[in-house]
Amino acid sequence: MYCNLNWTGCAAAITAKKAGAEVHVFEKTDLLLGLGNIGGIMRNNGRFTAAEELIALGAPELIHLCDKNSNHKNIKFPGHEHASLYDVTSIEPDVRKLLTDMDIKLHLITRVTDIEQNEKIIKGVRLSNGDYIEGDVIVETTGSTGPMGNCQRYGNGCAMCILRCPSYGPRISISERAGVKDFSGERNDDKLGAFSGSCEVAKDSLSEELKNQLETTGVAVLQVPSEDVNYDKLEAKVCQQYALKEFAENLVMLDTGHAKLMTSYYPLDKLRKIPGLEKARYVDPLAGSQGNSIRYLSVAPRTNDMKVIGVDNLFCAGEKSGLFVGHTEAISTGSLAGHNAVRFCLGIPLLTLPASLSIGDIISFANEKSQTREGRKSRYTFAGSDYFKRMKDLNLYSIDIKEIENRVKKVSLDNVFNQKLV
Structure with missing residues (x-):
């Protein structure tokens, strides 16, 4: 199983490993977490609810690490309540140790450049050094940022961000290499992507x-x-x-x-x-005077179990799976994708999270909305904009941990991501 090592990929790797898979993860740079190395905002607004849902579902590891590395908790800033801020200078080594201790195989400075495919089945991936690696299932968590040509075309040029494309090379879209047509987020000025x-x-x-x-x-x-x-x-x-x-x-x-x-x-x-x-x-970014990275240029069509439409053994998560914003959203979708990748290998039914959980609801809601042009102009996050309003309207938003735990137990999904399937 393969995925890039941003927050999404780390989450997918953890749930797949806990389900019993042998997990290999390929990351083009020398750091895990991708844009998570310059992020930091957790638990603000509806993200508190989603974080506690993840813990109750059996995927607490990354949430606990963010809490542990947060120097500031329960803070307010305009439009946002009870936020935690993790320290971006200390989080990555802790996540790396977690994955290594779990015996997840990390392949850093290793860029996937192509795939080998037999009809609708991906047989393996080709690396920039010429190696070919076979696998049973792929979780694509490449994100949707850059590369340089896109930042030039849709933004103000390469801003020299943490992804460091000039040094480590561009991402590719595995879904498009497999013959799937990706879509892009849009802006109100008819431009693609967003800063x-x-x-x-x-x-x-x-x-x-x-x-x-x-x-x-x-x-x-x-x-x-x-x-x-x-x-x-x-x-x-x-x-x-x-x-x-x-x-x-x-x-x-x-x-x-x-x-x-x-x-x-x-x-x-x-x-x-x-x-x-x-x-x-x-x-x-180093060129923060002039611009920033451009995102949402490569989103794969998928079902609500995170399986890419049109390829039998390809799953996706994070920005690759929808116009999602944030680390919590990345961890949520990644956790489901990694777990379902193992279910797919075993031939057992894939898990779809119900709409009675905020994670299940945002996954299905974003999928539905992305079918329309107006929906592709929106972004989906537990923390604000239209989706946080929806959370409140549907009574999904809560900061009562016991209530959130009971919500997960009510649908018999407590600790589902802790289940060993193999």
């Missing part, structure tokens, strides 16, 4: 006062000079849960190990006009 929604500034480049505020409270809200307010950028953001006017009129900063700016990009000369940021310097 990643935040960038990182080195905390040591902040004033001592601002740095201390961030490290003490986890959040700082700085007023943007009126002449620099830009509402148009909100339309291009991938993170619609942060596309609020407060995020245009103010610079919202979060302490995720770096200082996270909740904006896609911001010209450095304008950034340094804001008190406390006179010496600010970007750490991701």
